[in-house]
């Protein structure tokens with residue numbers, strides 16, 4: 001009898017753990033040519049189901065690949081317009097007037113609900129005063145009332161401060177929350193610019209390894225935890241599924257990032273669980289839904 005009870009209890013545990021994964025919203029998904037080679041749109045949606053991801057912001061490369069996912073799950077997938085079509089576009093976009101024309105056409109079509117991810121990397125990007133294309137995209141974000149996702153990579157927060165102060169009416173999603181910056185620098189941006197939300201996609205043990213959010217045991221570092229608690233309505237997270245990890249601009253090899261969603265989200269769920277439940281729910285789900293899909297009926301329950 002005892003033995004039978006043990007088995008019953010065990011089965012209960014299994015079913016509990018399957019459903020115990022809190023719903024999350026993934027604010028940073030890519031769907032690229034190289035990913036489509038190994039993950040069909042239907043498989044991608046099945047993976048979202050499997051990991052209880054109730055909403056996904058999808059950056060297609062090229063942009064229209066995101067629409068293939070949205071066609072299968074219209075409420076859950078939020079396609080945002082990426083200007084990238086081929087290798088090298090991650091730095092070229094900032095110098096081409098056509099980027100703005102294409103972005104306007106994409107937003108006018110009503111099919112996209114954001115712009116990004118735009119890479120602004122030290123050594124490749126124009127200085128802010130010369131960043132004409134970026135400024136026009138930020139103005140478009142305001143005109144169409146959609147968020148603009150920007151990935152900055154500098155050792156100081158000055159570039160993002162210039163951006164957010166110059167465009168206070170544009171909602172800006174700061175991909176990776178500065179990537180290389182200390183919590184105090186991130187705080188300086190969030191405290192001065194109420195229009196900035198911090199994304200934590202790819203802030204995991206495999207990317208940005210020199211600026212971790214957690215220690216090796218997965219425990220949030222005190223300064224990051226304090227920052228998340230100071231701004232519970234301003235952070236969101238995501239997987240940024242790129243795998244192998246050095247594949248940012250590779251075009252000749254399959255990218256199996258979607259197969260790693262479980263890896264990325266187990267890490268994020270672990271640190272989210274160290275926050276008060278209401279804060280974890282906001283950062284893990286609600287903030288992204290409110291920002292990217294405010295009129296949807298998507299639920300984080």
Ligand SMILES: [Zn+2]
Nearest residue numbers: 117151175176
């Ligand atoms: Zn990025």
